[in-house]
Amino acid sequence: MDTPRRTPTTGSKALPWKPLSHLLPSGSIFFLLRLVAPVIIVAATIVCSLGMVGSALMEPDDLTVSPVLLKVIEEVEVPALQEGPIHEILVREGQVVGVGEPLMQIDDQRARFRKNQAEIEFGIAIKKASNTSEVKLAEVESRVAAASLQRAMDSRKRFPDTPSQAEVDEIELRFANATQHLEEASNNFQLAELARDLAEKNVAIASFEVERHKIKAPIQGAVIEMIARRGEWVRPGEPLLRLMRIDRLRVEGFLNRELVRAGLEGCPVTVILEGTEGDKGRFPGKIVFVSLEVDPGDRTQRVVAEVDNSKQLLAPGLRAKMIIHAR
16 A cells, blocks of 8 residues: 655755856856955965964974073173272263273373372382392402412412411402402492382283273173262272173073983074064074973973074064074
8 A cells, every 4th residue: 555645844945956057147156256266275375384384483393482582691790899989981871892992091190100100100110120240349359369369379389478367367358358349339220120120010900000090891782871980989899880780681481301401502593572573573592501490380491592683683682582403
């Protein structure tokens, strides 16, 4: 017995399926495809390009440390080395100076007077040390006395009573005096040479004291703060100004313990500043230190890099991201 077919109820008549081309006017589907196709191609190209750029910046073995903080490598407070008033200030805040460049001048008038005195004393000592006349005279006296004594002794061998014993004693006394005079002259000459050397050292000390009144830069960097002003009385050890090295900066961050590998020191890095795009915000550097200590809280190790800042585009205190490249 055949199963009877169910007839649809009134109001529920099924609509037959029709293709999209039936709903659109003839030729419209081809028009839409022609509009959408270039958009799809451009989007695909952009996605591929971004993928290529990302792969160029990040290799599979590269590590990312974020965030990292830029810090100063070297900063010093330059102290006064001598007591006195500041006579002259030779730099201004923000000025970049090199090692040994003069920064300030403390009044050195008294030190220069002492130097002039030491130089005069040195000149006198040189004159005394170069005067050998006393030694030469003593040498002549000693030779003459020795010759007189020898003649007297030879004469007494031939003529026992000539010269007399008294005359021989007098000749021997003259010889002894001449010998002693020669020794004293030689000692005086040696003392004069030592006095000359001492006077030369005094000149060097006096010159050193004069130089210590000149405040010079101990490092290469920028003047970031003037502490003392012109005319102020300063004492040794008091800070006069602050210098900060800016040609290189320190970059510090923390890397997960599991990602730290051997030979990380010396690896090249790229530091990317926050909020920057393109190559303008990227700076090359290298890892200089990996801490051996592990933070027990988050199991991270401190990683330190140095980055070139010769163009002074970076500043301490900025935050960034650091990519460590595999060697």
